[in-house]
Amino acid sequence: MSEDWRHLKLGDLLVDAGAISKNTLDAALEEQKISRMRLGEILLKNGWLTERQLAEALSRQLKLPLVSLSKYKPTREAIRIIPEAVAQRLEIVPLATLESGKIAIAMSDPLNVIAVDELRMLTNAEFEINVATASDVRRALMNFYKVATSLEDAMGEVMSSEDDFARAIVSAGSAQDVMGVSADDAPVVRLVSNILEEAVKEMVSDIHIEAYEKVAKVRYRLDGALHEYIEYPSALHPAVMSRLKVIANMDISERRKPQDGRIVVKLQDRRVDMRVNSLPAIYGEKMVLRLLDQGQSKVGLENLGLYEDDIEILTRMIHAPYGICLVTGPTGSGKSTTLYSLLEVLNKPDVNIITVEDPVEYTMDGINQVQVNEKAGLTFTEALRSILRQDPDKIMVGEIRDFPTAELAIRAALTGHLVLSTLHTNDAPSSVIRLLDMGIAPFMISSSLVAVVAQRLLRRLCPRCKVEYALQESIASAIGVPAGTRVWGPKGCDDCRNLGYKGRVAVTEIMQVDDDVKSLINSGATVAEIRQKCVAKGMRLLTHSAWRGVVAGKTSIDEMLALSVHHE
Secondary structure (H helix, E strand, O other): OOHHHHHOOHHHHHHHHOOOOHHHHHHHHHHHHHHOOOHHHHHHHOOOOOHHHHHHHHHHHHOOOEOOOOOOOOOHHHHHHOOHHHHHHHOEEEEEEOOOOOEEEEEOOOOOHHHHHHHHHHHOOOEEEEEOOHHHHHHHHHHHHHHHHHHHHHHHHHHHOHHHHHHHHHHOOOHHHOOOOOOOOOHHHHHHHHHHHHHHHHOOOEEEEEEOOOEEEEEEEEOOEEEEEEEEEHHHHHHHHHHHHHHOOOOOOOOOOOEEEEEEEEEOOEEEEEEEEEEOOOOOOEEEEEEEEHHHOOOOHHHOOOOHHHHHHHHHHHOOOOEEEEEEOOOOOOHHHHHHHHHHHHOOOOOOEEEEEOOOOOOOOOOEEEEOEHHHOEOHHHHHHHHOOOOOOEEEEOOOOOHHHHHHHHHHHHOOOEEEEEEOOOOOOHHHHHHHHHOOOHHHHHHHEEEEEEEEEEEEEOOOOOEEEEOOHHHHHHHOOOOOOEEEEOOOOOOOOOOOEEEEEEEEEEEEOOHHHHHHHHOOOOHHHHHHHHHHOOOOOHHHHHHHHHHOOOOOHHHHHOOOOOOO
16 A cells, blocks of 8 residues: 555545535534544435445545455455454455465455554555445455354364264254354354355345365355355365255255255244255255245235236236136246235135145235145145135135146136136246147136236346436347437446345236137137237237336346247
8 A cells, every 4th residue: 555545534535536525524524523433434324425435436536446245255365364353353354365465355444554554564465455335344244254264164174074074964953943053063054054144134035055076156046146155165065965954854865866845044033934955966966945035025016016007907807706817937037926916915804715835935814825745645736626625715826737737727717716826938828828738628728717927027226326328229229219218227336235236026918818819719829829919909028018117217128138038
């Protein structure tokens, strides 16, 4: 760091950068005389400056790189060099050891030359400083050192005594106390708990744990995109898999076949269910955990991000006296959330609603929910047969997978029940062909089908930092809109972990099955013909719904173009 920086004052620097006005600085300095708080803390507390604006101003004026620690993964060597207590006290994050011999670090206050001087004396090294926001630094310090410590301890115990270690992980903990770990627990128990706890805190939807030749990686899926969290030596992977299998009630001795399990995590007042699946791969088992957090669920039509006219159509279709309504889309497109949102509307004291699911993802008071148990012989088909003898008004079938389930669901719809279910198809009209492929007769489909909702989830633009711009002529021409059309795009801030997106929004294609569509189904019309008729009657295609979201500033043009919907 240049010695000239010792004479710089944060207030003057921020005024020069245009981040605050001279009047704001004077007000903050007056408050500082009374509170004795740091100037930056006063500016943030009063809302005169955001953490991101402060970091950007420091980066620009001091000509230092601005880093996002949510995307950056520090090296284990850097973590080892600077003790956790020192890093916490000085509020610095070690990032990497450089070829020049310097250590790259991140600070929210690079003008704190006293902290840098102390580091220099402790490590006898020079430093390359990067700027990060204060919340980024705090979160990184908590996560990186916590995981690094448990990794080091776990590797040390694996290398020292593999047999004793294997016994320790088999006997440690249960699903109920997975978060209640202490320093006395086996290192791999702490490591696995850290991985699960961080996933719950970050509100990820899936955890991927996968083995490669030399390392294993943990990745989190957040808002539909995978981000690497940590990696660890492949020698530790069997122990991690065994620990997860223990708390998921899976067979730890079976590594040749896929398995399913479940973990219940309790963190503060939250209860999170995790569906677990293991899959044998060439370098070791891959495990994926799907997180179902009812406290953070987006159940409710108003929470899906739908437009008023879409909600009106959906509400009207589920109040049909009988028939079948389908929600279609690929895995992870929010089909279950939409179904539960529809059930919430139907859930009244005078209505008997029964569901059959695999698994039950959300529990709802007033609704009778049945969990499929194939080992016990309780399949979708068997459960549906029994449900029909339970005097139901409305039935929800988690998924139509085969001919017996499809036939029973449609017969239930034809005998006076409203049935809600899901299918895996690319768009709404394709659901007709999917049912035909299962062996359902055209007249049964046309007689029972009320509506089909195809949907996708697109990443929602961060409302705090999204930016408006004019579309390039080439892109505008490709999607058939005038050049210069104003749309919104991502930028990145503290709220969205510098990704530019926060949360997701549903886009839908709602096919209402009226007499004209029924005639097409009975006559053996193609998907293209059915689609053409529905569009002529006002159906909005998925891409059109996505464009509507782009113009409204809900999502970006990149998310719209990523929609994989190809029409014949």
